[in-house]
Amino acid sequence: MKKAIAVQDFDNLDIDLEEFRKYGYKVIDAITEYYSTIKDRKIISESSSKEIEKVFEETLPLTGTSVNNILGEWHNRVLPHTTHLGSPRYFGFVNGSGSMISVFADALATSVNMNSGGWKAGPAATEIERRVIKWIAELINYPTICGGLLVGGGTIANFSALLTALRNTADYNTTEEGLQSNKKRGKFTLYMSDHEGHISIVKAADMINLGRNAIRRVPSNEDLTMNTDALEKMLDEDIKDGLIPFCIVAQVGSINVGVVDPLERIAEICKERKLWFHADGACGAFGAILPEIAQMYKGLEQADSVTLDPHKWLYIPYEAGCLLVKEEEKLRRTFSIAAPYLQGTLPSDYNGLDFFEYGPQMSRGFNALKIWMTIKNYGKEGYQKLLRQNILCAKHLHQLVLQSDVFVPMHQPQLFIYAFRFFPLQLRNKNEEEIKSYLDVMNQKIADTITASGFAFIMTSKIKEKIVIRLSICSHRTTIQDIDKVFEKLTTIAGELKEKKEIY
Ligand SMILES: Cc1ncc(COP(=O)(O)O)c(C=O)c1O
Structure with missing residues (x-):
């Protein structure tokens, strides 16, 4: 008989608890020091991209390194080559600045390492995410009976929305048969404004395999909002040509000039023609929390789905995207899939929400905690x-x-x-x-x-x-x-x- 491996041969490589505490305090000191200097820092690294690439060139570590040395790397190599998005004078892309309480949230969420893909692996994480979805809906005056979930960002939210739109408007079962079905009558098309429509919609159309050309660019008004007369004309002509329009995407705070498309009119057009109304509010939907500009957002509550990006105008650190879908079941139907290894057995009162049924990811981090804590803060x-x-x-x-x-x-x-x-x-x-x-x-x-x-x-x-x-x-x-x-x-x-x- 082979000799059993002795218990003392096992090692979990966890950090010694006293050492963990000591370095934990040091990390918090370093972060506090960082915040105290953030306003005065040079926003970008002085090194070129090639130089920075070189800084991180190293061979795979074969043996372990001390916590002290690893944390030293943060100061010596990472911080000097950071772009400081938290600076008050950072105005790039549409990048948010990062709330401070999220630092605590991320550390705490990582410590328990819940997987919010399934309720069993993350009951509190799931319930906090459910609550965050409701709060976000309430903030922007969207019906709180909606479903939704957190995702990595606006692009994945738009991808999830377009797939949900297609699944729920097509006249055959696209879930099982995909785009290869001989029941498909023609080319599916979707519509967004020609100037301000965001490329993430193009990417999403590509990812759901409709092809980038499935996007029809609607002429804009002088102020770069969508011209809804042109939209209607385009829809009429496209239908005559045998195309199958299924979704209109409105910009709610556009990328170049921050305009909001005429949401009420787009909602009406979608209703009349039984099209899915998706609002891409990654940039600007959170503006709906201001009563003085609420008029601009009228009609948003009628959207079938809304993309939001808490990592933009909710100041949540990366990553934090969000999708709301007015009828939760439509979202579930789009992504739900069963497997015996996902069920298992738990006490009979188990009836939790499994977020893996509602979006593209199975395993998911506990991103809801930083949003939940920041909204409370x-x-x-x-x-x-x-x-x-x-x-x-x-x-x-x-x-x-x-x-x-x-x-x-x-x-x-x-x-x-x-x-x-x-x-x-x-x-x-x-x-x-x-x-x-x-x-x-x-x-x-x-x-x-x-x-x-x-x-x-x-x-x-x-x-x-x-x-x-x-x-x-x-x-x-x-x-x-x-x-x-x-x-x-x-x-x-x-x-x-x-x-x-x-x-x-
Ligand atoms: C209007 C709009 N939609 C979608 C996105 C994509 O969001 P993300 O970068 O979070 O994927 C952006 C990003 O700037 C955006 O401005």
Whole structure:
């Protein structure tokens, strides 16, 4: 008989508890120190991407390293090459700033390591997520009888929404037969505005295998909202051509200019034609918590599904996306699948909610905790204050641009996104088309220069084919003084570049 392995040969490699406590305090000290300096830090690393790649080049560790050395790596290698999204002058993409209580939430959630894919592996995690979904619905005045779940971000929320839309509108069983069925009568199509429709919808259409061309781009109004007359005309023509429209996607706070599509009208069109109404509110749906702009969101409550991104305008650290679906059963039907190994036996009163039945993931982290704790920490009123501050900053920036000889506005700010363009007064009597490439290059260069300085992080985008400077002001730390300082710096940079006639 073989000798049994002795118990003392086993080792779980857990950290010694006293050591854990000691380093835990050190970590919290380091994080506190970080927060105390976040406003003054250079926002980007000074190293190039190649240099940073090199910093992390190392062979696979074959033997273990002490906690002390590993935590030292955070200070020596990670922090110096961090982009500080929590800075009040970070305005890139549509990136949120990260609530502080989420640091506690993430540490605590990780300590218990619940899997919120199934109720049995995460009862409290499941119930907290269920509650968070209800609170998010309530915050934006969406019917709280809705279903929904947390996902990694807006793209996965949009993917889940479009699949749910297709499953619940197609006239044959797409779950079992997919797109290969001979019952399919034609090409499925969906609709979003041509200028502001977000690429995550294109990605989602691709992922559900409809092909990117399934997206029909609806002409926009002057303010870049969807033109619903054009939408109706397009639908009529497409149906005549044998296409099968199944979903309209409205932007609720769009990527370039933060506009909200005419939701009530889109809801009516969807109802009349039995189409799925999806609202992509990743950027701006949380604005619905402000009564003073509630009018803009009228009709959102009629959407069949809504995408939200708590990691954007709810200031939750990555990742935190969310999908709401008005009729929960439609979401469940889309993703539910059974297997004997998912059932098992538990006490007979078990009737918990299994989130793996409601979305693309089986295993899921305990992301609900940081949202739950942050909503408790700020309260609805706290959030209203923060959102108002962001909108105020965008409006203030608009005023500065209006008074400037250097920049011109590209739109009226609606929410927290604001775009404008370098176009100095001396050149405004010229034919803009003839100097377009000069202006484009200057706008890009101005944004790149301020970002390279580490003082602010600003990107460009394109509005009606013109390169514009675009700020996404969704940090809970940004103040009017930050906007003033950044605008002053942008004006100085523009003057210096003009003088140097620097064009790359
Ligand atoms: C309108 C809109 N929808 C969807 C997304 C995608 O969200 P995520 O980056 O969280 O996947 C974004 C991202 O900026 C967005 O602005």
